[in-house]
Amino acid sequence: MEHARMTPWVDPLLRAEQALLGAVLLSPSQLDRLSWLHPDDFHSPHHTALFAAAQAMAPAKATEAQAEPVTLAWPQAILGEAQRRVRGLSAPYLHDLIASCPYVDHAPVYGRMVLEGSLHRSVLRHATATRQAAREVHRSGLDTALSTALRRVDALAEHLDAVGRRWGAPPRARGHAPALDDAVHSPLNLPVEHERDLLAALERGRASGLEAISWLEPGDFAAYGDLFTCARALAHRGEPVDTLTLTWEVRRRDLLSPENRRRLDAVSRGPAAGSLDWLGERVLASGLLRAIDLAADRVQNMAGDIRYSPARLVHHGRLALETISSPRNRREQARTGMPPAVGRTREEQIREAAQPGLARARSRPAATSAAAKPSSHPSARSKEGHAR
Structure with a gap:
């Protein structure tokens, strides 16, 4: 059925599912162009059951559908099979699906929308x-x-x-x-006591141990990253790290905000309990969880x-x-003491795996038809301007 009336404000995805099923009910041969689509790709349980039923009935109906016009036996068979899978389906709804299909030949495009x-x-x-x-x-x-x-x-x-x-x-x-x-949206809030205690340990004469936590970065901190940057800079220059020098470095870098003032006070009063390794691992683990x-x-x-x-x-x-x-x-390095192996990134691995397919795609001859029909491949561009 062409140019069927469709309510414009209905969800286009729901309309695509309905139009696709309508095309299958009108022309069983469309299933051959939708082999890449699965019943679970449909959002509606009723539509899932109907498409699964159509696929189940297709082997017995495909040859007949190509040789003879579609009769009521085809939608009735689908309805009977679908009713065994889900409740609430009726014959009038199948009529609505048929009426919702603008063009039967556009079934692959509707399928891509569903997918x-x-x-x-x-x-x-x-x-x-x-x-x-x-x-x-x-x-x-x-x-x-x-x-x-x-x-x-x-x-x-x-x-x-x-x-x-x-x-x-x-x-x-x-x-x-x-x-x-x-x-x-609602960021993950974790305690920052380990960050404070780590800075307190550095401030009280243990800055020489920064080499043991070289895998720790300011971005791993939720609140005390600025202070860690300054403490690390002092240690890198060979200068002592204490309450005064740390405050001076924070001020020199124009980081002495009211929040950092309170953090400096918390560091000066906080305990320096725990080894730098353990405190650093706690800070890094919290930072990794926030990154996730x-x-x-x-x-x-x-x-x-x-x-x-x-x-x-x-x-x-x-x-x-x-x-x-x-x-x-860096967490793996902190736990094993070994720097991470430098290998190919996931992006490079994906690109390398895709190269043979891309080469074959480039070697295919260009289509010469001026008005090609919608492709049955899900990612293919359609005449209607389907873009990736």
Whole structure:
């Protein structure tokens, strides 16, 4: 059915699912062009059941559909099979699906829309699970929460790779990313006593031990990063680190804000308990957990932003996770005493793995048809201006 009426304010993703199912009900042969689409890609459970039923019935109906006109037996068979999978389906709803399909031949384009929504939801689920794991720190403790969160990060990275392979995303997406608010929604607040105690230990004559925590960076601190920068600068110049010299260095660098004044007072009154190694590892572990929370928050924002095509979502999601690499490698160095091995980055590995496919793609002859039909590949550009 062409030029069917469709309510304009209905969610386009829901309309795409309905239009796709309508195309399948009208033309079973469209399933051959949708082999890359899975029932779980549909957001509605009813639509999942209907597409699974259509796929299950397709082998018996494909030859017949090509040779004979479609009869009521095809939608009735799908309805019967779908009703075995989910409740609430009726014949009138199938009529609504058929009426919602503007053009049967555009089924692959509708399928790409369905797949795009599915990929966004799947990335959002993984990013949400990663952030929730980081926020278990207040209940399970720093070490347990960090270990779980790192496993979630690895799972999210693997899922982004899988999304890229399924969509056919290139190693690097073209164009600029849409602007996002960098502010973290409800940032992860962790105690900073270890930061204070580390500065107190440095201030009280143990600055010579900075070499033992050379893997620690000011960015690992949540509150005392400015003071650590100044203490490290004093030690690097061979100057003593105490209350006065540290305050002077903070002032020289124009960092003597009211907040840093209070932090200097807290350092001068705070205990210097614990070794520098142990305190530094605590600071680094907290910084790594905050970095995970921030990266997961950014991936969440991108996955929930419809301006991101799957290709851009994969690329910029990888970049967000790359920010975790430095503190993660330095934590491994702190635990083992060995500097991290310098190897290929994830981006380089992805690019190398994609080179054979890109070479084959470049060697394909260009299409000569002036009005090509929508491609059945999910990442292909459509005539309607589908962009990555």
